[in-house]
Amino acid sequence: MNCLLKAIVFGVLIGLAMSGAYAAPASGKLQSVLKKYERTGETRRCLSRHSFGSIRAIDDRHLLIRVSPRTSYLSKLPHRCFGLRFHEGIAYKPAAGQVCRTDTFYVLDGTSSHGSACGFGPFEKLRRKSRKSK
Secondary structure, eight states: OHHHHHHHHHHHHHHHHHHTSOOHHHHHHHHHHHTTEEEEEEEESEEEGGGOOEEEEOSSSEEEEESSSSEEEEEEOSSOOTTGGGOSEEEEOOBTTEEETTOEEEEEOSSSSEEEEEEOOOEEEEEEOOGGGO
16 A cells, blocks of 8 residues: 555656646746846837847747847746756747747757747846846
8 A cells, every 4th residue: 555655646747847846946947037127017029139139048938039128028938848957949930920929949959950939928028137126
């Protein structure tokens, strides 16, 4: 009986880890990044591809898209994107010069093939805090 109980507990813990229900480290990293920004409350469905400065993965559910030294957008993905935290880049093809929350991107894993296929989420505008207000 004791072995059966251990197996059930182990299975539940593995299931939680795989489902993302236990995501404390990722959420801590997200909070650390967000301390540098003010959330404006403004969200957009699409962004112009030409406005992108850089894209950085915060964790497997969030991308930070820098458009200027003071303005960035946070994209909360609709689902976890496996391998995103450890990616070597992402590949996407903007339609009509825009990237929208329904568009798909691929995680580049350093091999010749693409990794996970993931979707962008809505884009929340963030404004970088001045050094005085941090």
